Amino acid sequence: MSASNASQPCEDYSFNHHLLLPGYILISITGLVLNVLALWIFICYLRLKSVVMIYMFNLAISDLTFTLPLPLRLYYYSNHHWPFGNTLCQVSGSVFQINMYGSCLFLMCINLDRYVAIVHPLRWRHLRRPKVAKLLCLIVWVVIFLGSIPTAIVHKQNFCKVDNQTVYMCFENFSESMWQKSLFPLVVLAEILGFLLPLSTVTYCSIRIFQELCQDSQTKTLRQQKTIRLLLVNLVIFIICFVPYNTTLAVYGMIKAQVINVNEKTRISVRQVLITTMLLASMNCMLDPLIYYFSTEGFHNTLKKLRRGQAWDSDIGTLRNQVVGSKSTQDSAVSKVPSSKKFPAENFIRPSESLPSLPAAVFLNGPIEDSEI
Numbered sequence: 001m002s003a004s005n006a007s008q009p010c011e012d013y014s015f016n017h018h019l020l021l022p023g024y025i026l027i028s029i030t031g032l033v034l035n036v037l038a039l040w041i042f043i044c045y046l047r048l049k050s051v052v053m054i055y056m057f058n059l060a061i062s063d064l065t066f067t068l069p070l071p072l073r074l075y076y077y078s079n080h081h082w083p084f085g086n087t088l089c090q091v092s093g094s095v096f097q098i099n100m101y102g103s104c105l106f107l108m109c110i111n112l113d114r115y116v117a118i119v120h121p122l123r124w125r126h127l128r129r130p131k132v133a134k135l136l137c138l139i140v141w142v143v144i145f146l147g148s149i150p151t152a153i154v155h156k157q158n159f160c161k162v163d164n165q166t167v168y169m170c171f172e173n174f175s176e177s178m179w180q181k182s183l184f185p186l187v188v189l190a191e192i193l194g195f196l197l198p199l200s201t202v203t204y205c206s207i208r209i210f211q212e213l214c215q216d217s218q219t220k221t222l223r224q225q226k227t228i229r230l231l232l233v234n235l236v237i238f239i240i241c242f243v244p245y246n247t248t249l250a251v252y253g254m255i256k257a258q259v260i261n262v263n264e265k266t267r268i269s270v271r272q273v274l275i276t277t278m279l280l281a282s283m284n285c286m287l288d289p290l291i292y293y294f295s296t297e298g299f300h301n302t303l304k305k306l307r308r309g310q311a312w313d314s315d316i317g318t319l320r321n322q323v324v325g326s327k328s329t330q331d332s333a334v335s336k337v338p339s340s341k342k343f344p345a346e347n348f349i350r351p352s353e354s355l356p357s358l359p360a361a362v363f364l365n366g367p368i369e370d371s372e373i
């Protein structure tokens, strides 16, 4: 079994493990079920026809990838010992860290799409083509993959001795030199690229969209209400999951890299806060499906039909048309435009709220599929 060469002093992590165990049991079961269900609905019923759905689909894959290695983590927290070897320690540590930042980047893409659709519907509408969305997702996955390499390298298992017995540890008890030479620079990079960039983008886009929607009219169309719901869930996810963890991680990183000096008691307290906020950050994988449920009517309707058992009676295509069609009757006047051969029902047009007039909107948007929200 290979491990980090230097044996670290055995710190007592049992309090952390007792705190983390029930939390991660809940997160792994709920995250797995909700994300598998979400992917199944996206693939089988909604067919990724819209740009926002492409981002949501990738977000669900990222969240599912995050939950898959969690059972190993659960075993570790319940036994205070890592028996799975160095490679699995590196892979599961890296997948855990990197997918958290991947989720931030996909949430940012969803907000950017809404921003372009609502604030700059004409000038930047070419950015809302499915091809562009797929390219952006590919870029995010490449960044995730590249980031996962150094993250895996630093997540070597380490060991310490308790009563003359070797205890293998994973995800924690990193050496001082590891923190100073490798972990701290990685934390800085992750904070800037994986947290501050998405946070500032999401905040800016949300403010601009709210401004635009407030100017529009006093009474909100169903579609505007859904956009507001999406932005609010998105912001709440950032505030609950990512802000506390990344703030504490920055502070703990500075303590470990000796950028700031504190006594041992304070360091341990900050680490307890870090562990707790890490649990909050992990909850992201079970909160993201709320975005699909509350802000994507096609998703919501499909779930309702599945619950009533209708999905099994109707063929997939029919159901999809029902889902999409039912939306068109409820929404803005634009959706009442009759479908033609050129714009069949399942590709119907969802012009952005701030487009000038109905015929111009249909003409300008053309057959580009607008978002299914």
Ligand SMILES: CCCCCCCC/C=C\CCCCCCCC(=O)OC[C@@H](O)COP(=O)(O)O
Binding pocket: 097, 098, 101, 102, 105, 143, 144, 147, 148, 151, 171, 172, 173, 174, 175, 183, 186, 187, 189, 190, 193, 194, 271, 274
């Ligand atoms: C997609 C964005 C691209 C960013 C590229 C860089 C990716 C780097 C990702 C993550 C940086 C690694 C952060 C690992 C921080 C470990 C946090 C943690 O698990 O704390 C537990 C705590 O017990 C450790 O303290 P001790 O060593 O036990 O005291």
